[in-house]
Every structure is written in C-alpha cells, then in structure tokens.
Amino acid sequence: MCCPILDVSSVYNLFSLCTFFFEVSSDINDTGKIFGLSFYFMAMTLSVEMIDLLCPYGEIVEGDSVTLRCSSGSYPPAEISWFKGGTYLKYGQTYSISNISSDHSGEYKCRSRNEHGKKYSDAVTLNVMYPPKRVSVFIRPFGVIVEGGSVTLSCSSDANPPAEISWFKGGRFVGSGRIYSISNISSDHSEEYKCKSRNKHGEKYSDAVTLNVMCELIMVQ
Known part of the structure; x- marks a missing residue:
C-alpha cells in the first residue's frame, strides 16, 4: 500500500510556529489515488x-x-x-x-x-x-489644641508616580514630606495650613485647615 504524501510548501513555512495535526482518510477511488486528506493546527504562538x-x-x-x-x-x-x-x-x-x-x-x-x-x-x-488628585490634610489629635502640646498634620494624595509633598503656612513654605509635626505648640503657630502634592504630570493643593491654638489657663490664687 502506498503512503500518502502531503505537499505543505504553500503553508507559508508555519512549521517553525505551530504544531500540525494530520487527519488522513483511507478512501481510495477507482484510479488508486488517495483522497480526503486534510490537516489543521491549533494556535501555539x-x-x-x-x-x-x-x-x-x-x-x-x-x-x-x-x-x-x-x-x-x-x-x-x-x-x-x-x-x-x-x-x-x-x-x-x-x-x-x-x-x-x-x-x-x-x-x-x-x-x-x-x-x-x-x-x-x-x-x-x-x-x-496621572497628576495628583484627592489631596487632603488631616490633623492629629482632633479637637482643642492647647499651648505646649504637639500636633501632627498629614497629607493624603493619590498620584502616579507618587507625588512630592510640600507644606505651607499662610502661603509661606514651611516644610516637605507627607507628615508635618509641631511640638511645644504656641499661639504663634495659629494659622491656615495646606499641603501641595506634585509630580511631573501636575500639582494640586489641599483645602486649607486652621490651627487655632488656645492659651493654657493658669489658676492664680
């Protein structure tokens, strides 16, 4: 019995890219020629x-x-x-x-x-x-601020790449970094504070928050 021969010269040299699967029928017509030969391949690359x-x-x-x-x-x-x-x-x-x-x-x-x-x-x-967005300032501790205490301001920002943070008191630059801390606070620290978030795609300021430092009450007898 003769073995079937498949000419794949017109398959655009896909042997290097794909795995072929061959289906060969065994039907032979009156002239002795094999017919019904088919092939397929699934995606490999x-x-x-x-x-x-x-x-x-x-x-x-x-x-x-x-x-x-x-x-x-x-x-x-x-x-x-x-x-x-x-x-x-x-x-x-x-x-x-x-x-x-x-x-x-x-x-x-x-x-x-x-x-x-x-x-x-x-x-x-x-x-x-993307440039900074959703820039906010949070104060800790929350509530009344009394002279001699400590206060921490933190700046929250959403940006990619991560933003650089700057702090401003009444419009004047006072520091950098996500956290701005004040220890032994006094009435001189009373003011509006805000942070600026900046990366190479843009910048955005937070809304201002106000520190209102209360004098410590001293009882004199």
Whole structure:
C-alpha cells in the first residue's frame, strides 16, 4: 500500500510556529489515488503588543489613547477574546481605549481559540500615569489644641508616580514630606495650613485647615 504524501510548501513555512495535526482518510477511488486528506493546527504562538501609544517613550498618561493587538497563528482562524484581570472585555484582534484613565491600569491578556484548542497570551500591564488628585490634610489629635502640646498634620494624595509633598503656612513654605509635626505648640503657630502634592504630570493643593491654638489657663490664687 502506498503512503500518502502531503505537499505543505504553500503553508507559508508555519512549521517553525505551530504544531500540525494530520487527519488522513483511507478512501481510495477507482484510479488508486488517495483522497480526503486534510490537516489543521491549533494556535501555539500568541503575543500581545501595544500600538498607537500617543505619548513619548511608551509612557501612558491619563487622556492618551492606547490600542492592544493580539497576534495569533492558527487554522481554522481563531476567535480572539480580551480579558482584564480575568474579567472578559470583548472579542476582536484589537482592544482600544480612548481617553484612558487610572481606572484602566491593570493586567491585560488575550485568548486565541478555535475548534481544536485554546491558548492565552502572557499578560501585559498598563500602568497609567496621572497628576495628583484627592489631596487632603488631616490633623492629629482632633479637637482643642492647647499651648505646649504637639500636633501632627498629614497629607493624603493619590498620584502616579507618587507625588512630592510640600507644606505651607499662610502661603509661606514651611516644610516637605507627607507628615508635618509641631511640638511645644504656641499661639504663634495659629494659622491656615495646606499641603501641595506634585509630580511631573501636575500639582494640586489641599483645602486649607486652621490651627487655632488656645492659651493654657493658669489658676492664680
């Protein structure tokens, strides 16, 4: 019996990319020729790349537009699905985000699937940069502030990359860092205080808080 011969010269040299599975029928017609030969392969190579980054050096900043493209080799053609952190997003070879925000930060991957199998890409991470927002000042301890005590002001800020914090008393710079502490406080410290959060994408001031230092009451007999 003759063995069937398959000419794969027109398969675009995909041997280096994919694993092939062959199905051969045993039907032989009256002329002795074998027919019904077929083949298929499932996706073995899969990758995700970012394209159309409308920002320098590949950095992604709030407001930019980003497109993720999934590349897959398979036959029959595969159905592509997109996921963020395990949550399904949509079908299609590309996934586009316009006016991107910090909420879009996370890990993305695509899945290639046909009737013979499925495969997931490695995850890619979108790390969206943004200027400071939600800047607030908190006072500890809370309540009446009496001369001779200690007070700590802390500045809370949401920013990527992390912001540098500066402190101002009545508009005058008084210190840096997330925490501003005053020990042995006196009436001279009574004033409005606020912090400024700043990174390379912008800056934002907190609302002002007022320290009203009370004099210690001394009983004289």
